[in-house]
Amino acid sequence: MRPPSPSIPEKEFLFTALKQSLRLDGRHALEMRPIELSFGPELGWVECALGKTRVLAHVDAKMIKPPPERPFEGLITIHSEISPMASSEYEVGRSSEEEVTITRMLDKVVRRSDTVDKESLCILAGQRVWHLRLTIHCLADSGNLLDCACLAGLVALKHFRRPDVEVIGEEVTVHPPTSRAPLPLSLHHTPYCFTFAFFPDTSIPPVLDPNLLEQRLNGGLISIALNAQRELCVVQKSGGVPLVQEDVLKIVDIAVGKAKEVDDFVESRLKEDWEGRKVEVR
């Protein structure tokens, strides 16, 4: 069941507060909610939280025979299902407009931006390649599910390590993690997604990382995916509010700064986790 749209007082209050540059959760207009990353016992198992929005991402790999048209490349598939667990507005089986947007953006950000080096997933040309499966579970939606899902997916890919394989002639041996250290995936870059919300009243400045009410009442959303090296991957705009060229460029500039911050944070958390996993063998 889709919940009724926000009531008139809520709508009016949000707009008057935003005009005084006050956000309901006390953030600045261009401030993100603090990111929380927690890693599971398994490699490639990440839970990412942006405020009350929570997403769980999980990567696993198996060996398959590659399709004949691309014998040298591995495969990546993304499974994302937004269940009613995240919010009562999502239903099983019937995908809403938002769900389609999120699924497509995930595909663009994670798969089509060429993050993972697919050729490095090849084991034996035409015979054996790795098939990576990224599963995304949306646990709670409190606005901006897309950014959280993209971040969780990418951190999971960065966190994941595949078992080492040895190829002698046609013979393929997989070494379990107990005998040889598993290898990280080779990633070309890590794009991060940032969503800005615009409001029908153009005197209200755009806000980064909209919460649930801001997302419901927005006049337009612009999602930008880029990496810390200032390379733009995806720009997606939805909603009817027209934007001036300078505004878009300004937003991209802001996103560049945020991408650096997020990248530093993710790297430090991944390093921390990896240090904690070391076991001394005697």
Added chain:
Amino acid sequence: MPVVLPGEQVPAQHVNLKLGPGLQQVQTSSSSTSRTAPSIIVTRAGTLNHSANGSRWWIESNSRRYVPAPQESIIGVIVQKQGEGFRVDIGSAHSANLDGLAFEGATKRNKPNLKIGSLVYARVSLAHKDMEPELECFDAQTRKAEGFGELKGGFLVKCSLRMCRQLLDPNHFLLPLLGAQFPLEVAVGLNGRVWVNSKEAKHVIAVMRAIEAADPDGDSLDASGITKLLQDLDSKMSL
């Protein structure tokens, strides 16, 4: 205050027994002729409470999904106008009906004109498990509004059901503490919605943050924690 689970029996005995939320009376003996004392069964997990003389018994628990019960005051959102009345979303499994004549001074000719999306403060007049709940915005005996009716302006804060019950407790610290800082208007609905109004938007935001922080589902801060939070907010946006 013992913790009870659904299905447990409660030793509630009184000549004038009143059962509150989470308790149900069931007839133990199948034959209606034998006059055995009815037993009281728990239907909800929580802590068992009773009044000093043992005549009123109830269960205290926390949840998020509201189940309507008669005579509870709630806050609803008008979702649809239909014929004589309105359909109101009250956060329960079914939306409730609010009759157009159930307002103070309403007649056939002069009915309140509520827009879709307006907030109303109303009382549940009928809550039957097989029927949609019904609301009224007046006291059926006196036909006076008694504070019920449309809520204009302000903001709607959502909280857990235990939090809104605590807010109604006159001994609870939160609202007096906030009221000492700045003037504010509050209407507490038992369906986990609290309407807050104040002159300044930042005061409304402060109240909202304080309620969320004091919520047992959230950080469940105590009085000193809330004072600290308010000082924090004060330094940020000068309340």
